[in-house]
Amino acid sequence: MVSRSDIALAHSLADAARDEICPLFRTILDSEAKTDASPVTIADRNAEAAMRKLIEAECSADGIHGEEFGLKEGKSARQWVLDPIDGTTAFLAGRPIFGTLIALLEDGFPVLGVIDQPILGERWVGMAGQGTTFNGQPVKARLCPKLGQATIATTGPHYFSVEQGDRFMALAGQTDHKRMVMGGDCYNYAALASGHIDIVAEAGLKLHDFAALVPVVEGAGGFMSDWHGDPLHADSDGTVLALGDPARLEDVLGIISAA
Structure with a gap:
C-alpha cells in the first residue's frame, strides 16, 4: 500500500x-x-x-x-x-x-x-x-467513441523495429492520423491522462521509461499494457500501449498485436 x-x-x-x-x-x-x-x-x-x-x-x-x-x-x-x-x-x-x-x-x-x-x-x-x-x-482521460476519432502519439519511428513500425502505422492508419503526435516522450502520457491524447504506442522502453506512467494513466481512468494486453511490470518486453478509453482496447490490440 x-x-x-x-x-x-x-x-x-x-x-x-x-x-x-x-x-x-x-x-x-x-x-x-x-x-x-x-x-x-x-x-x-x-x-x-x-x-x-x-x-x-x-x-x-x-x-x-x-x-x-x-x-x-x-x-x-x-x-x-x-x-x-x-x-x-x-x-x-x-x-x-x-x-x-x-x-x-x-x-x-x-x-x-x-x-x-x-x-x-x-x-x-x-x-x-x-x-x-x-x-x-x-484529472480524467477522455472517452473515445470510435478508433477513427482517436489522436495517437509516439516519441519517434526510430524506436521501432521494421515489424513494430509496420504495426504502429497500421494502427495509426485507423485513427485520426492527420493529428498524429510525434515526439514528447513521457509528456504524451501526461497529456493522455489529462484528456488531450487518446492513444500512445511505443517500443524499446525500459523499466525507468514506463514504470511511473502506469499509475498516472490508470488513475485517470485509462489503461496501460504491453502490445499483447498484459500488465506492465519489471520484466515486461518494452512494448507499451496507453489508452485514454479502455473501451478501445480490443480494437487496438486487434491491430497492433497481429502476427
Whole structure:
C-alpha cells in the first residue's frame, strides 16, 4: 500500500530534481552518448544523485533502479525507479516537453507514479486505488467513441523495429492520423491522462521509461499494457500501449498485436 509518507517523499524527489534541472535548462551543456547512443548530461546525473540521496536517507531498505546510476539492491519488496530526465534530447533542444519520472514498485508492479515537468511547473501524480491529480487537482482521460476519432502519439519511428513500425502505422492508419503526435516522450502520457491524447504506442522502453506512467494513466481512468494486453511490470518486453478509453482496447490490440 502507498502511504502518506511515500507520497510526500515522491514530491520531495521531484522537487529535488527540479532544483538540479531548472538552472541548466537552455544553457550550453556538453552531452555524452551512452551505450544505447542516447544522450546524457550533468543535469541527468545531478538530478538522479539528489533523488537517490533522499531515498537512501528515508527508505534505506528499499531498492533503487535509476537510469543513470543503475541498480541498488534493497532489503524490502519495494523499489524506487527513477528517470531524472525522460527526453534528454528535448531538454538539450530547449523544449519543455521532457519530464522527471518517479515510480514506486511493490513486488515488481508500479503502485505510485509521478510525471514532473520542472520548467512548466506541471506535476501529475497517480497511485493504485486513487485518482490521478495534476498540480493537486483531479484529472480524467477522455472517452473515445470510435478508433477513427482517436489522436495517437509516439516519441519517434526510430524506436521501432521494421515489424513494430509496420504495426504502429497500421494502427495509426485507423485513427485520426492527420493529428498524429510525434515526439514528447513521457509528456504524451501526461497529456493522455489529462484528456488531450487518446492513444500512445511505443517500443524499446525500459523499466525507468514506463514504470511511473502506469499509475498516472490508470488513475485517470485509462489503461496501460504491453502490445499483447498484459500488465506492465519489471520484466515486461518494452512494448507499451496507453489508452485514454479502455473501451478501445480490443480494437487496438486487434491491430497492433497481429502476427
